[in-house]
Amino acid sequence: MSNFIDEIVELNENKVIEMLKFKLDNNEDPLAIMEEIKEAMKGIGERFEKKEYFLPDLIMSGEILRQLFEMLSPKLKETGASEKKKGKVLLGTVAGDIHDIGKDVVKFMLDANGFDVLDLGVDVSADKFVDSMKDYKPQVLALSGFLTLAFDSMKEIIQKIKDAGLRKSIKIMIGGGTVDERIVEYVGADAYGESAVDAVNLVKEWV
Amino acid sequence: MIVSEKKPRVLYKERYERVMTTIDIKEPDRVPVVPGVMFYPTEQYGMTKKEAMYDLEKTAKAYLEVLTPLNIDALPPLLSIWPGKLMDILKARVFKWPGAAEEISRLEDHLPFQFVEGEYLKAEEYEELFEDSTGVILRKVIPRQFGALQGFSEFPEFSNLASGLGVMFTLPIFSAMSKTKEINEALNAASDYLIKYFSITNNYGNSLKKLGFPLFYTGIAMAPFDVVSDLLRGMRGSMLDMYRHPEELKKLTNIFIEGQIKAGVQLAQLTPKIKVIFMPLHRGADGFMSKDQFEEFYWPGLTSVMEGLIKNNYIPGLFLEGGYNERLEYLAEFAKKHKGKVLYWFDRTDLAKAKELFGGHACIKGNVPGSLLNMGTPQQVEDYVKESIEICKDGGGFIIDGGVSGIPDEAQPENVKAMVDATFKYGVYRK
Incomplete structure (x- = not known):
């Protein structure tokens, strides 16, 4: 039998699902299976970093992982185990902008690297970011934007975070289509990431 | 200014030739500056984005009054501002825009229109x-x-309509349905609106020419591929x-x-100008797909359209939003087959590399960064x-423009002026 982890990394959808069924039928330890899946996610993330995988591959892997988790989660719940994450990142596309591609890739890569990510979606207001920061208590805030209007939305969001007295407790990174290092100072962020790999590296550095 | 003392007819000819010579990869008198815009002129004119999309006559005025004093070499058409009224009439679900009549499509007045992606065609x-x-x-x-x-x-099933009775009974029954009446009303209203719309765009084109x-x-x-990816799947x-479904995707x-x-x-053909x-282009940029995927799914369809346009004596003007640094070899290959027949407008692509690879074959346009036009100083620009x-x-073969969508909506006017004036200052081939 071929390696479960490799088959996931290779994105062989049908094969992988068949293999998981077999494992579950044979009462393999769900926690051990989960570890294998995590290992595979890391492998997928590495291929993305090496520019061997791109969006179609990430989307396909997301689709495979979703199915695997669906099959596995009832068994995992029975074990009652919960996993420790490395740190918390709050993420969203800023007010006025409904683009989600870049944000979703960043979420995937942070997930794959073991971080806990709360994704607020698109067109997220400053107030919503501030409220979520209070509830979720992330160490890192990741602001995404594709349109040039996002510059001002980011600025406003960070201003409101300052006004709420929360700026010192958080590191803020920005990214997206038109964002570049020139924007960091303007909006009052800590750093800019060119790609999802940069985003992961920044979080690793900060957390 | 010496330039503005010339008669508009002479200026038109000079500008037209400057741009065409450049596209033809020859040196004109000066590097042309032809910025693309969306809402920059209407923002400068004090209009909201909603107003711009619903009052195109005023939008046309804003374009003329904000852009012509810059003495740029050609103006963009109005087609980058989509008519809100038309989208309301047809109840477009594939976009959201400011001021939409229906709440589900409505964005706030100061926001630009944006695509709503969805599976409008399902895999099954x-x-x-x-x-x-x-x-x-x-x-x-x-x-x-x-x-x-x-x-x-x-x-109704098309096969039913082939029999005479099908047309006599089935079509009128279809036509009598209340939903069909809504189609008729919408299409009639859309046609009426389009007549007005084209008269506005034609007047705009004529005013430009007069100036x-x-x-x-x-x-x-x-x-x-973008049609499929944006609007179908x-x-x-x-x-x-x-x-x-790789084979189905290619076939589609x-x-x-x-x-x-x-x-x-x-x-x-409606507006025969440059x-x-x-x-x-949307999904072709670096980072979206691998080279293999690009080569299999994206590039063949795109080049077929480009070649079709060239056969009809038009120049495909690709807007290569994002970075295309990993795609330069493909762009080069096409350019070498179609010298002087293609224009590449770059955003975050390395111009030096592009120039080196196909500067002698394809006209390059770009790429003053949006961040610089919005937040930089005139000196930096x-x-x-x-x-x-x-x-x-x-x-030859180079036109100055902004990177992402030309002049960003929120650009600083002094930076825009700096972009144009710097082209006049440094772009001269011969006096």
């Missing part, structure tokens, strides 16, 4: 589509994309298809080649333009 409908593409597009895709056209979902400015970009065409759907993409050529040429057809001109000027 591929087979049906290939058996009867007209039927599936009419009965399934269009009703999902446009609320006012939902009645098409009941359109001595040619119109740049006439029609619009898309890469077939969604990005997620189209990318999953690469794994689950190919269906749109002829349509994009015809649509591009048809719109262009014959460049705007082709904004001038320095950027100067450097770009130094890199790209030799031999």
Whole structure:
């Protein structure tokens, strides 16, 4: 039998699902299976970093992982185990902008690297970011934007975070289509990431 | 200024020739500056984005009054501001825009229109589509994309219509349905609106000409993969298809080649000016797909459309938003086959590399960064333009423009002026 982890990394959808069924039928330890899946996610993330995988591959892997988790989660719940994450990142596309591609890739890569990510979606207001920061208590805030209007939305969001007295407790990174290092100072962020790999590296550095 | 003392007719000719000579990869008197815009002129004119989309007459005025004093070499058409009224009439579901009549489509007044991605064609409908593409597009895709056209979902079987009785009974029955009445009303209203719309765009083109400015970009065409990915299968759907339905995906993409050529040429014929057809690319950029995927799914359909446009004597003007640094070899290969017949507008692509690879074959346009035009100083803008001109000027084939969508909506006017003036200052080939 071929390696479960490799088959996931290779994105062989049908094969992988068949293999998981077999494992579950044979009462393999769900926690051990989960570890294998995590290992595979890391492998997928590495291929993305090496520019061997791109969006179609990430989307396909997301689709495979979703199915695997669906099959596995009832068994995992029975074990009652919960996993420790490395740190918390709050993420969203800023007010006025409904683009989600870049944000979703960043979420995937942070997930794959073991971080806990709360994704607020698109067109997220400053107030919503501030409220979520209070509830979720992330160490890192990741602001995404594709349109040039996002510059001002980011600025406003960070201003409101300052006004709420929360700026010192958080590191803020920005990214997206038109964002570049020139924007960091303007909006009052800590750093800019060119790609999802940069985003992961920044979080690793900060957390 | 000496320039403005010339008669508009003379200026028109000079500007037209300057741009055409450049596209033809020869040196004109000066590097042209032809900025693309969307809402920059209307913002400067104090209009909200909603107002810009609903009062196109005023938008045309804003374009003229804000852009012509810059003495740029050609003006963009109005087609980058989509008419809100038309989208309301048809109840477009594929976009959200400011001031939409229906709440589900409405964005705030100060926001630009944006695409709503979705699976307007489902993966399980591929087979049906290939058996009867007209039927599936009419009965399934269009009703999902446009609320006012939902009645098409009941359109009778074409086979029934071939018998005389089918036409005598089935069609009138279809026509009597309340949903069909809504289609008729919407399409009639849309036709009436379009008559007004085209008179506004024609007046705009004529006013430009009277003032001595040619119109740049006439029609619009898309890469077939983007048609599929933006408006039919969604990005997620189209990318999953690469794994689950690769052959179907390619076949679907190919269906749109002829349509994009015809649509591009048809719109262009309405306003015969500088014959460049705007082709904004979406999923082709670096980072979206691998080289192999690009080569298999994206590039063949795109080049078929480009070649079709060239055969019809139009110049495909690709807007290469994002970075295309990993795609330069493909762009080079096409340019070498079609010298002087293609224009590449770059955003975050290395101009020096582009110039080196195909500067002698394809006209390059770009790429003052949006962040610089919005947040930089005039001096920084001038320095950027100067450097770009130094890199790209030799031999012609270079036009100055902003990077992302030209001049960003929120750009600082002094930076825009700095971009244009720097081109006048550093772009001279001969006096």
